[in-house]
Amino acid sequence: MSSKRKRKRDNGKAGADQFALAKIPPREKSGRAYRPREHRDPATETLKTRCRHMGKPITNANLRDQRAPWWGCYAGRVIGDAMIAEHERQELWAAITHMRKVVTVFDAAIGAPRRHAVCLRLLAPSEVLHADASTPAPDERDPATKQRQATAALSDLERWLGEGDKFAAGMTKRVVWDDVICTDPAGLIETLRNVVWGMRGKKFPRR
Structure with a gap:
């Protein structure tokens, strides 16, 4: 449904009061339009899967706990x-x-x-290799x-x-x-x- 049709439908629901305040859509703290949790953090589905494997309910506290690397x-x-x-x-x-x-x-x-398989993307990176200040020093040992x-x-x-x-x-x-x-x-x-x-x-x- 287009935004124009949606506004027209909302105006019809408002009735005769044409001066009613329009509904303000929710926004995130950064000011961006609200996005579902899955769109804000791609790791959410993985964390939910970890909760299911551990037999824990999917709550905000459990999702935060499952971010620990040892899980x-x-x-x-x-x-x-x-x-x-x-x-x-x-x-x-x-x-x-x-x-x-x-x-x-x-x-x-x-x-x-x-001992374990390596992702093909690691073997053939798609981006140009470069070094910066955070790159470790080259290993010059024989x-x-x-x-x-x-x-x-x-x-x-x-x-x-x-x-x-x-x-x-x-x-x-x-x-x-x-x-x-x-x-x-x-x-x-x-x-x-x-x-x-x-x-x-x-x-x-x-x-």
Whole structure:
């Protein structure tokens, strides 16, 4: 329906009072015409899907909570559901990302294929590549140095993981690296705490 026909219809509903105030359409805080939530934020549908998977009602509070990065994988959902302090949840998530970064760098250093598929758009970007102030400095290390440092980082990680239960350590690697369903949430959290302890550079107590 055109805007002219719509105004004519609204005038007919107003009756004989031609001086009645026209209805003011709602606007956003920025002054733009009101848009549905899905049009304002493309991530809304993804957040709603996360709520459905978690069995939570779709409310504004739950949508805000689902924006946390750890809700996107099985390992992150374990720490998201755990009854722990928020600062510890951030530390455990840092341990998860550190484990993934270490194994990704190691695979690249030894020439191993990627463990997960890469989006085709990342392989063939449509925009011209350029660098700015936020671009990290180029890595000028020779391949031997890269491989040696990547191996040392993976060895440290394996040592941290081995400080706890061996079964829990193996399960943690599968959940974090391969994104499989966690069968022992308590064991996963304890193993990640060992990684956090190692990342801090502290010595593990003798057992």
